[in-house]
Amino acid sequence: MKRNRSVFFTLFFLLAAVTSAFAQQLPGESKLGEAEAPVSMEQATTQVPQAVAAEKSADLTLSLEECVEMGLNQNPTIIAARKQLMASESSVKSQRGQFGAGMSMSYGYTHSSDQPRSGSTPSAYQDQWGLGINVSQPIFMGFELLSKYQKTKLQRDQSDAQLYNAELVLIRNIQEAFLTLLQGRMEVKSNQDSVARLQSQLGVIQAFYQVGLRPRADVLQAEVELATAEQSLLKANNSVASKTARLNTLLNLPLDKKVDYTGELTYLPFSMTLEQCIVRADKDRPDLRIAMKAVKISEEDVTISESSFYPKLTADFNYNSAGGDPSVSTNRYNYKNRPDSWDVGANVNWNFFNWGETYYDVQKSKETVDKIKADYDNTRLEASYEIKDQLLSLKAAADRIRVGRKSVESGREGYRMEMARYQAQVSTNNDVLNAQSRLSASEAQLIEALSDYQVALARLFVAMGVKNPSLKTS
Numbered sequence: 001m002k003r004n005r006s007v008f009f010t011l012f013f014l015l016a017a018v019t020s021a022f023a024q025q026l027p028g029e030s031k032l033g034e035a036e037a038p039v040s041m042e043q044a045t046t047q048v049p050q051a052v053a054a055e056k057s058a059d060l061t062l063s064l065e066e067c068v069e070m071g072l073n074q075n076p077t078i079i080a081a082r083k084q085l086m087a088s089e090s091s092v093k094s095q096r097g098q099f100g101a102g103m104s105m106s107y108g109y110t111h112s113s114d115q116p117r118s119g120s121t122p123s124a125y126q127d128q129w130g131l132g133i134n135v136s137q138p139i140f141m142g143f144e145l146l147s148k149y150q151k152t153k154l155q156r157d158q159s160d161a162q163l164y165n166a167e168l169v170l171i172r173n174i175q176e177a178f179l180t181l182l183q184g185r186m187e188v189k190s191n192q193d194s195v196a197r198l199q200s201q202l203g204v205i206q207a208f209y210q211v212g213l214r215p216r217a218d219v220l221q222a223e224v225e226l227a228t229a230e231q232s233l234l235k236a237n238n239s240v241a242s243k244t245a246r247l248n249t250l251l252n253l254p255l256d257k258k259v260d261y262t263g264e265l266t267y268l269p270f271s272m273t274l275e276q277c278i279v280r281a282d283k284d285r286p287d288l289r290i291a292m293k294a295v296k297i298s299e300e301d302v303t304i305s306e307s308s309f310y311p312k313l314t315a316d317f318n319y320n321s322a323g324g325d326p327s328v329s330t331n332r333y334n335y336k337n338r339p340d341s342w343d344v345g346a347n348v349n350w351n352f353f354n355w356g357e358t359y360y361d362v363q364k365s366k367e368t369v370d371k372i373k374a375d376y377d378n379t380r381l382e383a384s385y386e387i388k389d390q391l392l393s394l395k396a397a398a399d400r401i402r403v404g405r406k407s408v409e410s411g412r413e414g415y416r417m418e419m420a421r422y423q424a425q426v427s428t429n430n431d432v433l434n435a436q437s438r439l440s441a442s443e444a445q446l447i448e449a450l451s452d453y454q455v456a457l458a459r460l461f462v463a464m465g466v467k468n469p470s471l472k473t474s
Contacts, residue, residue: 058260060253064178067251067261068469071174072167074252081163088156095152098145101137106130109326124333125324135317139346142310147303154300158293165286168462170250171469175458177247182265183451184240187444191233194440197415198226201432204422218429225433229440265450267401268457268473270394277387277464284465285383291376298372302365308358311350318343383463390460397453404446411439 062070072078109129116124138145202222208214245255253259272280282288321340323331331339418435421427454471461468 058258060257061260061262062251063261063470064175064263065470067174067178067247068171070251071170075170075250076252077166078163078170081159081166085156085159085163088152088159092149092152092156095149098148099138101135104134104136106132122333124322125331127324129323129326129328131321131328133319137315138312139315140310140313142307142312144304144307147300147307151297151300151304154293154297158290158297161286161289161293164465165290168286168465168467171467172458172462174247174250175471176455177243177250178261178263179265179451179454179458181240181243181247181261182263183447184236184243186265186447188233188236188240190440190443190447191229191236193443194436195226195229195233197436197439198222198229198433201419201429201436202226205429213425214429221429221433225436265447265454267398267450267453268471270457270460270473274388274391277391277460278384280464280466281383281387282380285463286465287379288376288383288465291372291379295369295372295376298365298369302362302369305358305362305365308351308354308361311348313346313348315346316344386463387460390456390463393456394453394460397449397456400449401446401453404442404449407442408439408446411435411442415439 107130109127112124112126112128115122115126202219205214205218205222209216209219244259244261247261248255248257248259319340319342321328323329323339328339330337415432415435415438418427418432422429422432457471457473458468461471
């Protein structure tokens, strides 16, 4: 009798302890039977576990906008694009110099085997030094110089657009890395919560097993589920470490540098229509500007090819001095011992027949113009498709957020009810574990939807050619 009484009190104590432990609400959960106000899209992020806190020993704290600004200042890809732009600026200045007069100079020494003579009279030094200077000013080069100058200016504009495009690509990569890092941290927290729930469930099952209310198989099943959850937590932690290293790389920071990347995945309403996005892209997308500049450059190449049809006109000034010593200061064989002479004149050079070489070169340049125009049209079509695709991804992610938050609400309530039923001995261990699995899956789906939404938003801004470091939509 005493033994039965002690078993009864033991069982009563265990049930009371278990009931007290699980009477507490899960995070974000309402009490059973209470009406809960609808959750807005803006509040969807409160439905999932928030990212784990960063290490307190972090050397640096960066938000999304600060990450983008640092990347634009330090990333080697952007530095290379800026150097290319500076090279294009120098090329413009170099080509501009072609309009001015060119000056050349020659200086040399000549030894003749015999004394130069005119008849029997010496006419020049046997050892002679000479100096020559030429100044040539282009007057008309068949529009070649002007076209080449315009071409280099277009190439400079193209390099500027390429720099802008490189910045957009880097912004997109940084934002995607940052957002997936936040997603990974939230998944770590979700997995930690899952492990905590399974540990509590294992404690309950062990308590019931010790008093003979549950079989050993339930304990083993709970242990397997807990080990699986711990494996998922380890994978999530490793994924966060990898994503942190990736973000450090994009910011040109040491891989092992401890940085506190602060932020959260939130719903940001986007109201622009497809037509508005396409209009914005036509104005701002750098690849469209690059393609348009390529068309204009090819048109300048046509003019450069056609310049061979025209004569070339230059004005020239020549100065020559010759003497018997390195200073070329005197020459006894010249009038009044003068060593120098000069002349000025104009020259026309016209290659008017070359068996069709120029004609076909022009035809080739014109065909290239048509080809590049077709490439531009294709680039514009692809840009429109990219915008449409990202808008669809954005809408799909928003719909998944709406469905996901309801799924998390239901999953939390279902898990709480199954735990209560299990404590009341009207449910099985499988029911509790299935409810826990459904809750973890619904949290993961909502976290993924929030991440996909902001990633699609980042890609959409890049598709429009818009720099938006903070991803603000208002």
